[in-house]
Amino acid sequence: MAPAVAQTPYTDDAVYRGLGGTDGIVKIIDTLFEITLADPRIKETFDGFDIPVVKARLVEQVCEFAGGPCKYTGKYKDRDMKTVHEDMKLNNMHFNALAEDLQIAMERHNVPTSVSNKLIAKLAPMQRDIVTAGGGTPSAQPDHGKFIATGGVSTVEGVGGGGIVPWALITGYGTRDSWGASAFATRVDTQDYSLNTFGAAVGIGDRVEVSLARQEFKGDLAPLDQLNIKQDIFGVKLKLAGDAVYQQDSWMPQIAIGLQHKKNKGVGGLGALGVTNVKQLGAKSDRGTDFYIAATKVLFEQSLLVNGTLRSTKANQMGILGFGGDKESSRRIMPELSVGYLLTRKLVLGAEYRRKPHNLGVDNEKAYKDIFLAWVPNRHFSLTAAYAHLGTITVFNPKTQRGAYLSAQAAF
Structure with a gap:
């Protein structure tokens, strides 16, 4: 799953520092892909992608969102990220699964909840660009796809x-x-x-x-x-x-x-x-x-x-x-x-x-x-x-x- 178009980054570097700086973000993204490529909900969505390139783009994106010194290039092999996601036909379950895997990766690296939530606040609006499938008649099969605790x-x-x-x-x-x-x-x-x-x-x-x-x-x-x-x-x-x-x-x-x-x-x-x-x-x-x-x-x-x-x-x-x-x-x-x-x-x-x-x-x-x-x-x-x-x-x-x-x- 390639990163999408960038949202407005934080203007200070508090979240960047809370994530452990660039080195910490690299470790978090490495852990994210260990989790995601074993996650039956979304692992198949990465078939055919150059994982090292996707990781590099995500590191850039998270670093920039968090107020770090990075610049997100927004391209995957010369293709616009929104176009890439249109071809992938992702739904809300896929999006939520990746976000949850990222939360788990941050937990494993002892990122405080207040910091990880601030990053999720920047990523959540990207759902509009990433999710290009679904929204029709609900399936008869439960997908267990919402964020944890968001059913009240x-x-x-x-x-x-x-x-x-x-x-x-x-x-x-x-x-x-x-x-x-x-x-x-x-x-x-x-x-x-x-x-x-x-x-x-x-x-x-x-x-x-x-x-x-x-x-x-x-x-x-x-x-x-x-x-x-x-x-x-x-x-x-x-x-x-x-x-x-x-x-x-x-x-x-x-x-x-x-x-x-x-x-x-x-x-x-x-x-x-x-x-x-x-x-x-x-x-x-x-x-x-x-x-x-x-x-x-x-x-x-x-x-x-x-x-x-x-x-x-x-x-x-x-x-x-x-x-x-x-x-x-x-x-x-x-x-x-x-x-x-x-x-x-x-x-x-x-x-x-x-x-x-x-x-x-x-x-x-x-x-x-x-x-x-x-x-x-x-x-x-x-x-x-x-x-x-x-x-x-x-x-x-x-x-x-x-x-x-x-x-x-x-x-x-």
């Missing part, structure tokens, strides 16, 4: 995102030429309540996501120690514009819209009090639909992931206590935020905020907040741990609920 994890409502906030990212690791899926199980434990959620989602063509989830909310403290409420959630998400990863030379985020239809299954454990349905707690309905728009951006240069979501909702405690109430029954627009710092390409530390409406007289509902650590060792498994702050849940227990959040996800 699963929220407590089953959609791709953080722990409590949906993102514009599409779940799974299928690129626009394929599909992917995920399944998850999550438990939240506070002093007096627990929430168990499990579900699955499918992402098609990195554009459409469909999800299903079941929530079960339980009380642990008398008189609510027998409380048991279940809720089913069906979700659909559609990517509208932008790309969270490739457009590193633009502030344009990836934007998606979605809906979550929720059906409360009734209230268990309070029959002695005559309560079997959330309407008896003041809710207007036991079912409802949330609509949202999300914008997500991965800022490799700053090693950040940033997401903002606006949700139109009537839900009380996500719908666990029904929809609408005696205090308010109309839709409200609620903001939700997520910020994550990329400690490594497999480890993200972040925080989230989700504002919620106050519809019920029996529930002085407050915002949800969390601080999370997500570990993504590979494309098939992730584990997210968090400290969750859920505010108060009903006036029958005025204690602020705080506790542990743990979620495991399998994906492809």
Whole structure:
């Protein structure tokens, strides 16, 4: 795979020095080709190429991008690099595989994540020139082709995102030429309540996501120690514009819209009090639909992931206590935020905020907040741990609920 047209280099040499200077870059590129020529995803794309020449061009390119003293010539055997890539018919899976192999090569040479991410920020926009194939009808065969961790994890409502906030990212690791899926199980434990959620989602063509989830909310403290409420959630998400990863030379985020239809299954454990349905707690309905728009951006240069979501909702405690109430029954627009710092390409530390409406007289509902650590060792498994702050849940227990959040996800 030959290098493509150059992007704007860094104006200082901090990244160049972080890569170990020219000697360090040569070693990184040598390691890159050791990895790439053994990588079944892309090794065949180098058939027929003069590898020493390709290496030399890549060293020039990386050195110049990084703010070093090199000059990228931009030619492979007198051919323009964009023309070379047009002939190669590369897709997003090929591009992402090479970028990932480069990240691994930099890790092996102890390049700090903050430095390697800055280099990736310069390389990612080259996708527009390098990728000349794909984008049609998604294949029936999963390609596992997206950057690691860029499918997000699963929220407590089953959609791709953080722990409590949906993102514009599409779940799974299928690129626009394929599909992917995920399944998850999550438990939240506070002093007096627990929430168990499990579900699955499918992402098609990195554009459409469909999800299903079941929530079960339980009380642990008398008189609510027998409380048991279940809720089913069906979700659909559609990517509208932008790309969270490739457009590193633009502030344009990836934007998606979605809906979550929720059906409360009734209230268990309070029959002695005559309560079997959330309407008896003041809710207007036991079912409802949330609509949202999300914008997500991965800022490799700053090693950040940033997401903002606006949700139109009537839900009380996500719908666990029904929809609408005696205090308010109309839709409200609620903001939700997520910020994550990329400690490594497999480890993200972040925080989230989700504002919620106050519809019920029996529930002085407050915002949800969390601080999370997500570990993504590979494309098939992730584990997210968090400290969750859920505010108060009903006036029958005025204690602020705080506790542990743990979620495991399998994906492809």
